Amino acid sequence: MPELPEVETTRRGIEPHVCDQLIENVILRETRLRWPISAEVSSLQGRQIREVTRRGKYLLMHLDQGNLIWHLGMSGSMRILPTGSAAETHEHVEFQLSNGQALKFRDPRRFGALLYCAQDPLQHRLLRQLGPEPLSEAFDADYLFHCCRKRSAAIKTVLMNSHIVVGIGNIYASEALFLAGIRPTRMARRISKPRLARLVDAVRDTLASAIGYGGTTLQDFTQIDGKPGYFRHELQVYANKGPCKQCGKTIKHLVQAQRSSYYCPECQS
Numbered sequence: 001m002p003e004l005p006e007v008e009t010t011r012r013g014i015e016p017h018v019c020d021q022l023i024e025n026v027i028l029r030e031t032r033l034r035w036p037i038s039a040e041v042s043s044l045q046g047r048q049i050r051e052v053t054r055r056g057k058y059l060l061m062h063l064d065q066g067n068l069i070w071h072l073g074m075s076g077s078m079r080i081l082p083t084g085s086a087a088e089t090h091e092h093v094e095f096q097l098s099n100g101q102a103l104k105f106r107d108p109r110r111f112g113a114l115l116y117c118a119q120d121p122l123q124h125r126l127l128r129q130l131g132p133e134p135l136s137e138a139f140d141a142d143y144l145f146h147c148c149r150k151r152s153a154a155i156k157t158v159l160m161n162s163h164i165v166v167g168i169g170n171i172y173a174s175e176a177l178f179l180a181g182i183r184p185t186r187m188a189r190r191i192s193k194p195r196l197a198r199l200v201d202a203v204r205d206t207l208a209s210a211i212g213y214g215g216t217t218l219q220d221f222t223q224i225d226g227k228p229g230y231f232r233h234e235l236q237v238y239a240n241k242g243p244c245k246q247c248g249k250t251i252k253h254l255v256q257a258q259r260s261s262y263y264c265p266e267c268q269s
């Protein structure tokens, strides 16, 4: 499932191809995504794309009038191809642009979303309650300590709560906890502030490194040129059914809040 690095990889990939371009044609092959695509999206001809930003796992496309909010859902990806190139299966949306390129959105499982928002997208009901960006200064040891102090939930569950911090899903929560030496099951309020400070650094390092590798491809995610995200080869614990790459002990697997958790019993406590 795309997390922050995959969305940021997508944003950086499409940005130079779509910015300042006019939308010449919108093709909607399937409007039944997580929410139906509204009629406003089909009448965007002539609008100009000004900027592409990201908030958590949402891609925000700022037009000269109005905004689009995209979400890659479970299996979404975007590609830039010449206008007129054949549609792939599950390619639900195509924006044909004035530079002869087309932005194509593919989503086999259709949990993604494309919403039109006339006003400030940051105030949209899906976005306004989100916690800070993990790569921003607002996400620091004091903040995480404050969030954890009264929580008896497991630290991994806290990291994956988008009201606390955005964009961290199962893969990067697992990896950051490994890097910080903290077991995913440890109760949040029992973790000392110095250890939480290490976790903040680990979250930042893990996300920044994953962005550098173009994200992680486990199934459907591709970069905009169709290549996979190469961080998969850098994963230490996630989906590792063999030995720990640091100490050689067998990685443990358990199900935590309906999600797979992986940790090293030696390196994480």
Ligand SMILES: [Zn+2]
Pocket: 244, 245, 246, 247, 248, 249, 264, 265, 266, 267, 268
């Ligand atoms: Zn280990």
